[in-house]
Amino acid sequence: MLRRIKKKIKELATLSSPKKLSGDGVSDEEVNPAAMELPEDVKEGHFVVLAVDCDQPKRFVLELAYLSHPEFLKLxxxxxxxxxxxxxxxxxxxxxxxxxxxxxxxxx
Structure with a gap:
């Protein structure tokens, strides 16, 4: 029985990866730290959207409260x-x- 436990531990050890995975399955090594930084104009409690029409997209910084606005939810x-x-x-x-x-x- 002890041999089976040792074998199982060895199997688990060889299957485990030294990379840490985030919740979405992407390893920490694959994530660019610069991509995780927020621009200075995006304060806590805000998010960025791009209004995309035929022309050039326009960037907006919105409060999280807009996530409950009916017209914004339609968008x-x-x-x-x-x-x-x-x-x-x-x-x-x-x-x-x-x-x-x-x-x-x-x-x-």
């Missing part, structure tokens, strides 16, 4: 359909910058 659903949620960096949403500005004004 998030559209973003999921169009771009998926495997985006890296800022969240792209399919709308004109003027439309997002209107949503931001209406909430204030």
């Amino acid at each position: 998030l659903e559209q973003a999921e359909e169009e771009f998926g949620f495997n985006q890296k960096g800022a969240l792209a949403i399919p709308c004109r910058p003027e439309d997002l500005q209107r949503i931001l004004r209406d909430r204030s």
Whole structure:
């Protein structure tokens, strides 16, 4: 019985990797530390979106409270359909910058 336990421990030791994995299965060695840093204008409690229309995308820094705004939630659903949620960096949403500005004004 002791031999079986030793064998099992050896098997587990050879299967374990020296790399640490994050919750999404990406090893810490694969993550670029610079990519994890937030820009200085993104304060705690905020996130970045890109309003993407035919023209150049426009960047917005929003408070987390917008995640419960009904019109913004519709934009998030559209973003999921169009771009998926495997985006890296800022969240792209399919709308004109003027439309997002209107949503931001209406909430204030």
